[in-house]
Amino acid sequence: MIDNEKNSDNPISLSKPGKSERKEEPEIVPEIKSRLTEAVPEQEKEKTLREKLKEKIDFNNENVRNLGFICEGIKNLPKLKDSFEKLARKIERAKEMNIQLEAIYNLGEEDFTQEIVELAEELLASKI
Numbered sequence: 001m002i003d004n005e006k007n008s009d010n011p012i013s014l015s016k017p018g019k020s021e022r023k024e025e026p027e028i029v030p031e032i033k034s035r036l037t038e039a040v041p042e043q044e045k046e047k048t049l050r051e052k053l054k055e056k057i058d059f060n061n062e063n064v065r066n067l068g069f070i071c072e073g074i075k076n077l078p079k080l081k082d083s084f085e086k087l088a089r090k091i092e093r094a095k096e097m098n099i100q101l102e103a104i105y106n107l108g109e110e111d112f113t114q115e116i117v118e119l120a121e122e123l124l125a126s127k128i
Helices: 002-009 049-074 078-106 114-125
Strands: none
Touching: 049 078, 049 114, 078 114
């Protein structure tokens, strides 16, 4: 009977007899040290004067086209007559600027004088 009392106090163990139950200890993982490195921004090569001129010419052509569409839409509206006139002047200024930019762009590199380079930079910096 003593065996029965002993067994009644302890629930039946499903583990193999003779093996003691091990407590699982959490595995210690070494801390990973991260190094912060600063990303070096990629430096774009400096654009040549010809590349800048071409970009400005393309930009102005796109503006002329878009402003032309707007003018077509508002030209018959009497309320927007002032806006139409302003847009028409803006289109003309953009076209005039493009004529100058294209003339400079079509020159050979050897024909660039200091005055032409200064004029080109002034035109590139100006707004329509």
